[in-house]
Amino acid sequence: MxxxxxxxxxxxxxxxxxxxxxxxxxxxxxxxxxxxxxxxxxxxxxxxxxxxxxxxxxxxxxxxxxxxxxxxxxxxxxxxxxxxxxxxxxxxxxxxxxSPELLDEKENGILESENGMVPITWIKETIEDAIEFCTWVYPSCYKEFTTPTMRRSIPFPVNYIYLRSHRAEIAHKWKQSTNEEGDSSANGRRIVKRLESLLKALQSYVEIEFPLFAREDFPSGESCARPPSYFDAVLYAYLRALHNIPEKYLSSWTKSSEESEQDKPNIMLLLGGHKK
The missing domain is CATH 3.40.30 (Glutaredoxin)
Structure with a gap:
C-alpha cells in the first residue's frame, strides 16, 4: 500500500x-x-x-x-x-x-563476512564491470548474444549505430583490443579475480540468508524470517542481472581470462550457489 x-x-x-x-x-x-x-x-x-x-x-x-x-x-x-x-x-x-512486506532500511551498506567486508559499492562495481566486459568486450558474447539481443530490441538503423558506438565507447574505456581470438588482457583477468573474491566473500551469507530469495520473484515478507534489507535488494538484483547472461558465454569468458590452467577461478561453481 x-x-x-x-x-x-x-x-x-x-x-x-x-x-x-x-x-x-x-x-x-x-x-x-x-x-x-x-x-x-x-x-x-x-x-x-x-x-x-x-x-x-x-x-x-x-x-x-x-x-x-x-x-x-x-x-x-x-x-x-x-x-x-x-x-x-x-x-x-x-x-x-x-502490510507484511516491509523493507528494512536500517542498513549501513556493509556486510561483515567470514571472508571479509562486503560493501554495497563493491557488489555494484564488480558485477557492473563483469557484465559490461563480458557482453561488450568479450568477442563471442558480443557477437552471439549482445548483438542479436540489441538487433531484435532496437529498430534499424538505430540498433546498428548503437552497437558500434557503444562498443567503441566501452573498448576505449577499458583500452581493450577486441579481436576475434578472445580476450586474455590484464583487465579481463582483474575483473574475473574481483568477481571470484566477491562471490567467495558472499558465499556464507548466501547459504544462510539467501534461500529466502531463491525464487523466481523477489519474496514477500510473509516468506521471510526477517524483512529484506536494502543490501539484500542490491545483492539479489545484481546477481539476477549476472545470471541473465547465458551461462555458456559467461563461463567461456571467465575461462579465457584465467592466468593458467593450475590457477582456475571456479566462477561458475561459485555463481551456481548464488541462486536467482
Missing amino acids: TSPSSEPLCIHYLRTFDESGREVNIDPRVVLLRVYARVSRLNVVFVGSSQPNPIALAGLAMPGAFLDDMADPVGSEGLLQAMRARFGKMKEDRAYHE
Missing part, C-alpha cells in the same frame, strides 16, 4: 528481449529499481523503450525519469535516492504497517 499523496514515478528503461521473445535485462540498475519498487510497494510505473536515448528523457541514457518539477531527468542513482526517500515517508503512514 502506498501513501495516498504519493504521485506515480514513471521510469523509462531500455527493454530488451531474448531469442524466445521473453524480456530479459542484464542492466543491474534496472533490475534493482524493479526489485526495490516491488518490495517497497512504491507507486512506480516502468515504461519500456526501444530507443537507447529516448526523446522522452531529453536524450539521457536509461534508466531515468523526471522527478517532481525538475527540468532535467535523473539517472539510476538519483532515482534510487528519490525512491528511498519516498519509502521513508510512506512508512510513516499507519496503513502501510499493516
Whole structure:
C-alpha cells in the first residue's frame, strides 16, 4: 500500500528481449529499481523503450525519469535516492504497517563476512564491470548474444549505430583490443579475480540468508524470517542481472581470462550457489 499523496514515478528503461521473445535485462540498475519498487510497494510505473536515448528523457541514457518539477531527468542513482526517500515517508503512514512486506532500511551498506567486508559499492562495481566486459568486450558474447539481443530490441538503423558506438565507447574505456581470438588482457583477468573474491566473500551469507530469495520473484515478507534489507535488494538484483547472461558465454569468458590452467577461478561453481 502506498501513501495516498504519493504521485506515480514513471521510469523509462531500455527493454530488451531474448531469442524466445521473453524480456530479459542484464542492466543491474534496472533490475534493482524493479526489485526495490516491488518490495517497497512504491507507486512506480516502468515504461519500456526501444530507443537507447529516448526523446522522452531529453536524450539521457536509461534508466531515468523526471522527478517532481525538475527540468532535467535523473539517472539510476538519483532515482534510487528519490525512491528511498519516498519509502521513508510512506512508512510513516499507519496503513502501510499493516502490510507484511516491509523493507528494512536500517542498513549501513556493509556486510561483515567470514571472508571479509562486503560493501554495497563493491557488489555494484564488480558485477557492473563483469557484465559490461563480458557482453561488450568479450568477442563471442558480443557477437552471439549482445548483438542479436540489441538487433531484435532496437529498430534499424538505430540498433546498428548503437552497437558500434557503444562498443567503441566501452573498448576505449577499458583500452581493450577486441579481436576475434578472445580476450586474455590484464583487465579481463582483474575483473574475473574481483568477481571470484566477491562471490567467495558472499558465499556464507548466501547459504544462510539467501534461500529466502531463491525464487523466481523477489519474496514477500510473509516468506521471510526477517524483512529484506536494502543490501539484500542490491545483492539479489545484481546477481539476477549476472545470471541473465547465458551461462555458456559467461563461463567461456571467465575461462579465457584465467592466468593458467593450475590457477582456475571456479566462477561458475561459485555463481551456481548464488541462486536467482
